[in-house]
Amino acid sequence: MPPSQRIARPDVAAYAAGSLGTGVFSTVPTVLLLYFCTEVLGVASAWAAALIVVPKIWSIAWDPFVGAWSDRTATPLGRRRPFLIAGLVGVALAFVAVFSPPPLAPSGLILWIGVSYFALATVYSLFAVPYAAIPAQIAGSSEERARLVSWRMVVVMIGVLAGAGLAPMLVEAAGGGRRGYAVMSLVVAAACSVAMCGPILVMRGRDGLRAADAPRAPSLPRQLAQALKSARFRRLIAAYIAQLTGMGALTAAAPYIVTKALGRGEGDIGVAMIAMTGATILAVPVWAGAGRRWGEDRALAAAAVIFAAVAGCLGLAAHASASWTAVLLLFALAGLPFAGLQVLPYTLVAHLVHAEAGGDGAEGVFTGVWTATEKLGLALGPSVTGLALAALSNDARALTLFAAVGPGVLALASLPFLALAGASSKVQTS
Numbered sequence: 001m002p003p004s005q006r007i008a009r010p011d012v013a014a015y016a017a018g019s020l021g022t023g024v025f026s027t028v029p030t031v032l033l034l035y036f037c038t039e040v041l042g043v044a045s046a047w048a049a050a051l052i053v054v055p056k057i058w059s060i061a062w063d064p065f066v067g068a069w070s071d072r073t074a075t076p077l078g079r080r081r082p083f084l085i086a087g088l089v090g091v092a093l094a095f096v097a098v099f100s101p102p103p104l105a106p107s108g109l110i111l112w113i114g115v116s117y118f119a120l121a122t123v124y125s126l127f128a129v130p131y132a133a134i135p136a137q138i139a140g141s142s143e144e145r146a147r148l149v150s151w152r153m154v155v156v157m158i159g160v161l162a163g164a165g166l167a168p169m170l171v172e173a174a175g176g177g178r179r180g181y182a183v184m185s186l187v188v189a190a191a192c193s194v195a196m197c198g199p200i201l202v203m204r205g206r207d208g209l210r211a212a213d214a215p216r217a218p219s220l221p222r223q224l225a226q227a228l229k230s231a232r233f234r235r236l237i238a239a240y241i242a243q244l245t246g247m248g249a250l251t252a253a254a255p256y257i258v259t260k261a262l263g264r265g266e267g268d269i270g271v272a273m274i275a276m277t278g279a280t281i282l283a284v285p286v287w288a289g290a291g292r293r294w295g296e297d298r299a300l301a302a303a304a305v306i307f308a309a310v311a312g313c314l315g316l317a318a319h320a321s322a323s324w325t326a327v328l329l330l331f332a333l334a335g336l337p338f339a340g341l342q343v344l345p346y347t348l349v350a351h352l353v354h355a356e357a358g359g360d361g362a363e364g365v366f367t368g369v370w371t372a373t374e375k376l377g378l379a380l381g382p383s384v385t386g387l388a389l390a391a392l393s394n395d396a397r398a399l400t401l402f403a404a405v406g407p408g409v410l411a412l413a414s415l416p417f418l419a420l421a422g423a424s425s426k427v428q429t430s
Contacts, residue, residue, distance in 0.1 A: 248381015
């Protein structure tokens, strides 16, 4: 590739820095919101599950709209940057609101969490959808798209590490309870806001097609039809939902496994998540290399199978009251396939979006459908765990058996869709 076609390393780093925010702001609610609602606020588990899933269902409609909106936007700042700026500010404020409810009656708490989390999901899309569209927009080759996505996913995993590992530690260090969660939300929002400025700076001079220079955009229904007419895209969506639901179910069950089934403190939730996400960070480049060598479809299927096996072992070990060291080792082992389930789908979809939408300036609507899929899967996981907890009468020991079976079954359910996607005609990647 000629050097002129390469994106400079500082720009790659600045773009990837935005994923610290997206990783944290998506992970903390996935890991802690169900636990915060049921154990700190005293909300019934079925209600808590509903509060988590409803905003994500809304995202199914909202994210594609945001993507199409950003495709059509013409401002002095360009197409994507107005959304990135609005999303950055809004998500920080809404995140603090979710974890800092005022003293209210139970019905008031349900309303507060429902409204504030709905707002968080809404403004998060304003940043996340245009942000995820950037590789397909600014990278002209498959190598550069893979490079941007790989580094972004490394930083996402650092964000996941901070959200799943350090956030519970911040809660405990601040004294736990409502105050602990409020302090955690302020610290997290401030740190992530700084990191999320990176992609805003990168898009200066790269914010693409202005409306004055562009052909008249088709209607949103036509844009959605264009995105969904691809059989490969639809099959990747189905596989990704199944995988994310399985991953989300396991991570949402982790606080109950650690504190209720194993009798550890809340800070050990963070230790377990650090073990998992630390291994994930190390494994991201390995899975990216495996995808380039053997094909992303095959590598992704292998990651799903390995995740199912390790999740089963983890749940059974917790049910048998295995030693804390053994359980931590299994959390770390679960992080290895977790990396593949993160980086490989995004690499696949970046290639597909560039091939099918890049020439039309419609990256946003494709990416909006994809991020809606991601949010739905991330919400379904904790909701499935919440419903299982309600059905098991809040019995954490029984929940370990659910953790041994449920996440793995969901991950394996993605394999037929991946096989069908692989059987589709190969996407042109450059």
